[in-house]
Amino acid sequence: MVVAIGFEGSANKLGIGIMRDGEVLANPRVTYITPPGEGFQPRFTAAHHRSRIVELTKEALKIAGLKPEEIDVICFTKGPGMGAPLVSVALVSRTLALLWNKPIVGVNHCIGHIEMGRLVTGAENPTLLYVSGGNTQIIAYSEKKYRIFGETIDIAIGNCLDRFARVLKLSNDPSPGYNIEQLAKKGKKLAPLPYVVKGMDVSFSGLLSFIESKASKWLESGEYTQEDLCFSLQETMFSMLVETTERAMAHTGSNEVLIVGGVGCNLRLQEMMQRMAEERGAKLYATDDRYCIDNGAMIAYAGLLSYQSGQTTPFEETWCTQRFRTDEVDVTWRS
Incomplete structure (x- = not known):
């Protein structure tokens, strides 16, 4: 059995x-949360990670009931992501690889x-x-690669949600997207928003600019509520994603x-995708916030698969x- 630790x-x-x-033996996580209306800057995010990573490493080892000598391989996120936070965590991973004399794997x-x-x-x-x-991508596996069939041509969907949450001054705790989702459940009126699908690709920047420019006027006039706008944003963007995902499923069979x-x-x-899948006689799979939100176990597992297939990252x-x-x-672990 191989034991991997992921950062x-x-x-x-x-x-x-x-x-x-x-x-999964351990998977602790902490979040850097900023005040409402603010995003998170790379340098402050990196400082947060540096201030918490040693204690979190000790906590993970304690939860797993393991000592450093029982770890076989150290895995870390090589990218994509924000530069300063990535580097701060990679530095600790490299240091531990040297201190513990373990192989290291950089993970996508x-x-x-x-x-x-x-x-x-x-x-x-x-x-x-x-x-x-x-990131926003529609992907399918073929011949040792995860092939991208469609993607956003500008900003990611999560970035779009986060930036609209700042317009409404929503809390960043636990996350802006979660708080938009809760408001959207109470929305009843669908506002007309740009629906931008270009072949297999989607675009969110124009949609965001449009709703940002209209939000104050709509809210002040009472034409739409905050709940309506969150509902409208979700419905429009999710419809775009369901359409392009279904097209990819049709292409790949x-x-x-x-x-x-x-x-x-x-x-x-998940509900919208489930409906589409049922109509196609297909099955939807999804996870909860333990694993769909960024976490160390996913890095440990992807690194472990790479390591077991004979791949490590030269220092x-x-x-x-x-x-x-x-x-x-190169997806060397799948046949």
């Missing part, structure tokens, strides 16, 4: 997970989400919708769809990159 810190979540083959953040989703749900070969604060990434926790998105290549595409990774 994730590509955005405002710091997570450290320990996996023994397909078993997106691959971590995918493989953890497949493990937790049991999905075999699904079409994947990857939706998070920094897939009868499974798996939603991964932080926005994948949204129950309305001189353990740098980080903010641009690390899903389809750049």
Whole structure:
């Protein structure tokens, strides 16, 4: 049995997970939360991670009941993500690899989400919708690669939700997207918003600019409530994603769809995708916030798969990159 420890810190979540083959031994996580109306800046996010990572590592080892000598491989998020937080966590991972004399594996953040989703749900070969604060992609596996069939051509869906939450001055605790989801449940009136699908790709920046420019006027006039606007934003964006995901499923002949990434926790998105899947005779798979939100276990598991297939990262290549595409990774562990 192989034991891997994974370090994730590509955005405002710091997570450290320990996996023994397909078993989660520990997965503690802390979140850097900013005041309402504010986003999180890379330098302050990195400072948060640096201030918490040693204690969180000790906590993960204590939960797992393991000592450093019982760890076989150290895994860390190589990218994509925010530069300063990525580097701060990679530095600790490299240091521990030297102190503990362990091999190290740099993990693609997106691959971590995918493989953890497949493990937790049991999905075999699904079409994947990857939706998070920094990424929006429609993916399917073929010939040792996760191929991207469609993606956002500008901002990610999670970024769009976060930025609209700032317009409404919503709390960032536990997350802006979660608070938008709760308000949207009470929305009754659908506002006309731009619906932008270009082939297999989607665009959210124009939609965001439009609703930002209209929000104050609509709210002041009473034409729409905050709840209506959150409802309208979700319905429009999720419809775009369901349409493009269904098209990818039709192309690949897939009868499974798996939603991964932080926005994948949204129950309305799951409901809409479930309806589409049922109409196609397909099955929807999704996870809860333990695994769809950034966490260390997903990095540990993806790194473990890579390690078991004979791959490690040479120490001189353990740098980080903010641009690390899903389809750049050789998926050596899948047949």
